[in-house]
Amino acid sequence: MNIELVLFGAFALLTLLSAGLVIFSKSAISSAMALVATFFFLAGTYVLLWAHTVAVLQVLVYAGAIMVLFLFVIMLLNLGESTSSGPRLTLSRILGGGAAAGLFAVLVVALLKMPSAAPGISGPEAVSKGFGTLQVIGVEIFTKWLLPFEAVSLLLLVGMVGAVVVAKSRI
Template identity: 70%
Template sequence: MNIELVLFGVFAVMTLLSAGLVISARSPINSAMALVSTFFFLAGIYVLLWAHTVAAVQVLVYAGAIMVLFLFVIMLLNLGDAPHRGKPSATRFLGGASALGLLAVLGVTLGRLDALPAPMGAQQQATFGTMAAIGETIFTAWLLPFEAVSLLLLVAMVGAVVVAKSRI
C-alpha cells in the first residue's frame, strides 16, 4: 500500500461526505459551501491522477467563479432562511428512485469494466493533462457541449435575476 492509494481513499471518502452534505444541508448557503469543499477534494483526486491542469481549472473555475455565482444568486433570491420541509412527497420519492436507478446503472457499468486500464504510451504521457491537449479536445470534439453549458449557465443566471427582480 502506497501513499497515493491512501490519499486517494481519503479524498474519495471526503468527496462523498461533502456531496452528502450538499444534499442534506438545511440551508442553501451551507449546501453551497459543502459543494466548494467537494470541488476541492475532487481537485485533490485530479492531482493524484497527474492531471494538474484539470485540478487547477477545478479550483479556479468551479470552486472560485461558479460558486461565487451560485452564492450571489442564493443571496439575491434571499434563500438563506428557506424552510426545510421534512414531509415526504411524490417528487422526493421520484428523486430518490431516480438516484437509486442511476446508482444501479453505475454499478452495472463498473462491473463490466476491465480491472486495469491499458498503459499509456510515451507520447500520450507527455501531452496528458496539458492545457494544449485540453483546449484541443474541448474546442474540437466537445465544442457543442461546451457552448451548451455556457449558454445554460447564462440562462440560469438571467432567470435568477428576473425572478429576484420581482421581489426587490
C-alpha cells in the same frame, strides 16, 4: 498499501461526505459552501490521477468563478434558513430517489464489467506525453466538445438571468 491509495480513499470519503452535506443541509449557503469543499476534494483526486491541469481548472473555474456566481444568486434571492416542518415524501422526491438508485446500480454494473489495468503500468508512465496539457484540452474542447461547452455556458447564463428576473420583483 501506498500513500496514493490512502490519499485516494481520504479524498473519496471527504468528497462523499461533503456531497452529502450539499444534499441534506437546510441552509442554501451551507449547501453552497459544502459544494465548494466537494470541488476541492475532486481536485485532489484529479491530482492523484496525474491530471494537474484539470485539477487547477476545477479549482479556478468551479470552486472559484461558478460558486461565486451561485453565492451571488443565493444572496440576491435572499434564500435564508428553510422553515420546513420536516421531511415530506412527495412524488418528485420518490422519483429522484429512484433515479439516483438506478444511476448507482448502472455505475456498479459498469465498474464490475470494467477490465483491470495492465500489470506494472501506473503513474505518469501510463499516460501519453501530452496528457493534461492546455493544448490537448483546448483542442478537445474546441473541436470535439464545442457544442456541449457552449450549451453549458448558455445554460449558466440563462440561470443567472432567470435569478435576476425572479429577484427583481422582490426589490
